[in-house]
Amino acid sequence: MTLRPQAEHEVLARARAEQQTDQWKNRHQARQGIEATIAQGVKAFGLRRSRYRGTGKTHLQHPYTSRRSSMTTYVARPRLSPKGWVSMFAF
DSSP states (O other), X not given: XXXXXXXXXXXXXXXXXXXXXXXXXHHHHHHHHHHHHHHHHHHHHOTTSOSSSSHHHHHXXXXXXXXXXXXXXXXXXXXXXXXXXXXXXXX
16 A cells, blocks of 8 residues: 555545546547557557658558558448447358
8 A cells, every 4th residue: 555645645536536527538538549549550560660761662651551450440340230239250
């Protein structure tokens, strides 16, 4: 157990209370989506490294990486059926 100074404890308590509000959760939801997209790009598509030298070819890599990411997300997206969300592989 960690005992913090009172001022630090109060700031932490206020931040934790704010995180329980619907407004904070809605605002944070957008950030979660963006961070997940960036993480997918880094892990699956090597977004931090360029295959080429020079800005011309490197610039070509960006749209191709973006398209691959979009297609992967589209294919993996579950489909909406009358019974709810199901995987596209279930059909």
